[in-house]
Amino acid sequence: MEQEEVWASTSMSKMLRLLRWAVRGQVREKRNYASTDTGLKSGWLSDAFVVSHPKSGRTWLRFMLGRYIADLRGEERSPAEYTSSVFRDAREFPRIAFVHDHSSCHQEFRFAADELPADKSFYSDSKVLLLTRDPRDVLVSYYMHCTQRDPIFAGSLSEFVRDSMFGIEKIVRFMNLWAGGENAARAFMLLRYEDLMLDAESALRSAVCFLGLPVDEEGIARAVDYSRLENMKKLERTGALSGDVRFGAGSSGSQDGFKVRQGRVGGFREAMSDDDAAYCSQYMSAHLDPRYGYGT
Numbered sequence: 001m002e003q004e005e006v007w008a009s010t011s012m013s014k015m016l017r018l019l020r021w022a023v024r025g026q027v028r029e030k031r032n033y034a035s036t037d038t039g040l041k042s043g044w045l046s047d048a049f050v051v052s053h054p055k056s057g058r059t060w061l062r063f064m065l066g067r068y069i070a071d072l073r074g075e076e077r078s079p080a081e082y083t084s085s086v087f088r089d090a091r092e093f094p095r096i097a098f099v100h101d102h103s104s105c106h107q108e109f110r111f112a113a114d115e116l117p118a119d120k121s122f123y124s125d126s127k128v129l130l131l132t133r134d135p136r137d138v139l140v141s142y143y144m145h146c147t148q149r150d151p152i153f154a155g156s157l158s159e160f161v162r163d164s165m166f167g168i169e170k171i172v173r174f175m176n177l178w179a180g181g182e183n184a185a186r187a188f189m190l191l192r193y194e195d196l197m198l199d200a201e202s203a204l205r206s207a208v209c210f211l212g213l214p215v216d217e218e219g220i221a222r223a224v225d226y227s228r229l230e231n232m233k234k235l236e237r238t239g240a241l242s243g244d245v246r247f248g249a250g251s252s253g254s255q256d257g258f259k260v261r262q263g264r265v266g267g268f269r270e271a272m273s274d275d276d277a278a279y280c281s282q283y284m285s286a287h288l289d290p291r292y293g294y295g296t
C-alpha cells in the first residue's frame with residue numbers, strides 16, 4: 001500500500017499517529033515491521049496491543065474483553081463475535097489489536113528463534129499488554145495445535161521442544177525480547193496466564209484499566225462468568241463459536257484439535273517425558289529472564 005493510500009483509508013482518530021510518524025520519517029519503517037506479521041499488518045494503527053506467543057491464553061483474554069465491551073455497549077452479540085467484530089465496531093473505545101509479534105508459525109513469514117525482530121520501537125507510541133504463560137505449558141498446547149488442529153509439524157513432542165522454529169529456545173527468546181517492555185512502549189503491562197487462572201476478575205479489571213476502557217464491576221463479573229473454561233468448551237463443541245475460524249476441531253477432528261482444551265497450569269508434567277521436562281526447565285533456568293517468575 002502506497003503512503004497516499006494509507007492516508008486515504010485511515011480514520012481521523014488515527015491521523016495524529018500517522019502525522020507523528022510522518023514528521024519523524026517513520027511511516028515506511030513502521031509499515032515494514034508490521035508487514036511480516038499477520039496481526040500487525042491488519043492492526044498496525046491500533047491504540048493498544050495485546051502481545052503474546054501463541055497458546056499463552058490470548059483467545060481466552062480476547063473473549064473476556066469482547067464479552068465485556070459488548071456488555072458496556074448494551075449489545076446482544078453471538079459468542080463468535082466476542083473475539084472479532086465487537087472490537088472493530090466499538091469505535092468509541094481505544095482500538096485494541098491482538099498480535100503474536102512475529103512468533104507464530106501459522107503465517108506467511110516464519111521466524112526461527114535467532115531471527116525474531118529485536119527492535120520493538122514499532123510500539124513506542126502505543127500501549128502494550130504482554131500476556132505470558134509458562135513456556136512448558138505453551139509447548140504442549142502449541143504442539144497439539146501444530147500437529148492436530150492445523151498440522152505444520154510432523155515430529156514428536158521431544159523433537160518439537162528442541163526445534164528452533166517452534167521450541168523452548170524460541171519461546172524464551174521471544175519473552176526475553178519483551179522483558180524490558182516498559183522501555184519499548186508508551187505504557188506497558190505484564191499479565192501472566194497463571195494470574196488469570198488464579199483470579200480472573202482481578203486480572204481482567206487490571207487489563208480493562210490499562211487498556212483505557214470504562215470500569216464496570218458487574219460487567220467484569222459477567223464477562224468472567226461467561227468466559228469460564230467449561231462454558232467456552234461447551235460453546236465450541238456445540239458450534240456456537242463456528243462463526244470464528246479460530247474455533248472448531250481443526251483438520252484432525254479430534255478432541256486435541258479443539259481451540260479450547262484443558263487450559264491447565266502445570267499440565268506439561270503429565271504430557272512431557274521426564275527428559276523433555278528437564279531439558280526445558282534447565283533451558284529456562286539458564287536463559288529466561290527471572291522477572292517473569294517462572295521457576296523450575
